[in-house]
Amino acid sequence: MAAKGAALLLLLLGAAAAPGPVRGSQGDREPVYRDCLAQCERRNCSGAGLRHFRSRQPLYMSLTGWTCRDDCKYECMWLTVGLYVQEGYKVPQFHGKVSLNAWFWSTVFHTRDTDVTEKMDYFCASTVILHSIYLCCVRTLGLKRPAFANAFGGFLILFLACHVSYLTLVRFDYGYNMAANVAIGLLNLFWWLGWCVRNQQRLPYVWKCVVVVLLLQGLALLELLDFPPLFWIFDAHAIWHISTIPVNVLFYSFLRDDSLYLLKANSDILKID
Numbered sequence: 022m023a024a025k026g027a028a029l030l031l032l033l034l035g036a037a038a039a040p041g042p043v044r045g046s047q048g049d050r051e052p053v054y055r056d057c058l059a060q061c062e063r064r065n066c067s068g069a070g071l072r073h074f075r076s077r078q079p080l081y082m083s084l085t086g087w088t089c090r091d092d093c094k095y096e097c098m099w100l101t102v103g104l105y106v107q108e109g110y111k112v113p114q115f116h117g118k119v120s121l122n123a124w125f126w127s128t129v130f131h132t133r134d135t136d137v138t139e140k141m142d143y144f145c146a147s148t149v150i151l152h153s154i155y156l157c158c159v160r161t162l163g164l165k166r167p168a169f170a171n172a173f174g175g176f177l178i179l180f181l182a183c184h185v186s187y188l189t190l191v192r193f194d195y196g197y198n199m200a201a202n203v204a205i206g207l208l209n210l211f212w213w214l215g216w217c218v219r220n221q222q223r224l225p226y227v228w229k230c231v232v233v234v235l236l237l238q239g240l241a242l243l244e245l246l247d248f249p250p251l252f253w254i255f256d257a258h259a260i261w262h263i264s265t266i267p268v269n270v271l272f273y274s275f276l277r278d279d280s281l282y283l284l285k286a287n288s289d290i291l292k293i294d
Contacts, residue, residue: 054098057093058094062090065089065092066089066090066093071089074089120250120254120256144184147184147201148181150202150205150206150209151205157212157216158174160216160279203241207238213231214234224282226282230275232271233272236268240261241261
């Protein structure tokens with residue numbers, strides 16, 4: 022017990038002595054974690070140890086590119102978490118997230134966390150939000166002003182290109198990425214809500230759109246207010262993905278009702294003509 026207490030003391034002193042802002046998360050900066058990782062790599066990631074690791078590695082892990090270093094990082098993360106929990110401290114984050122974090126790329130990213138899959142997950146999430154704003158523009162303004170909708174669509178593509186270029190070629194800034202997505206998410210929220218308020222008497226089904234945008238914005242707090250995984254399995258990001266499934270069903274219902282309304286309205290106009 023004394024040895025574990027001393028390990029925790031070293032861990033906390035390491036955090037206090039860390040100079041200025043550093044990259045990564047607190048968990049992977051701790052001396053206990055870094056010492057564990059160094060020892061594990063020396064023991065298991067070369068020579069006979071590496072051959073033994075590869076011989077017992079499951080096929081699905083080798084196919085997804087899981088390396089000996091990845092295995093060491095995973096084992097040492099849980100060792101450090103165990104020390105924190107045993108001593109009553111808050112669980113730290115590791116590698117910018119507590120556990121493995123647009124549908125397809127999100128699934129790929131959760132299957133194998135690499136720089137490429139992480140970027141694709143984040144970029145596709147931004148694309149989904151921008152597409153929702155474009156859809157809002159087409160529905161609220163584009164039916165009468167198609168040229169404006171086309172120009173706005175071009176602007177969104179340019180914005181996405183600049184956003185992706187900065188995060189890829191300059192610096193992958195998690196803070197900026199989160200701020201940008203929150204900003205475009207709020208624009209999406211207020212634009213849809215404004216249209217719904219103006220049309221709630223004429224279009225009784227718009228309550229579905231209101232519920233959808235409010236729920237999506239509320240569920241986005243799971244991305245901002247991160248927490249350790251429930252049962253060490255379901256982290257905030259995973260719960261957010263699960264929660265969006267019924268929201269999409271309701272949004273589809275809104276789109277169906279709205280499409281039927283537009284179809285009927287256009288048919289009536291043609292009959293009058």
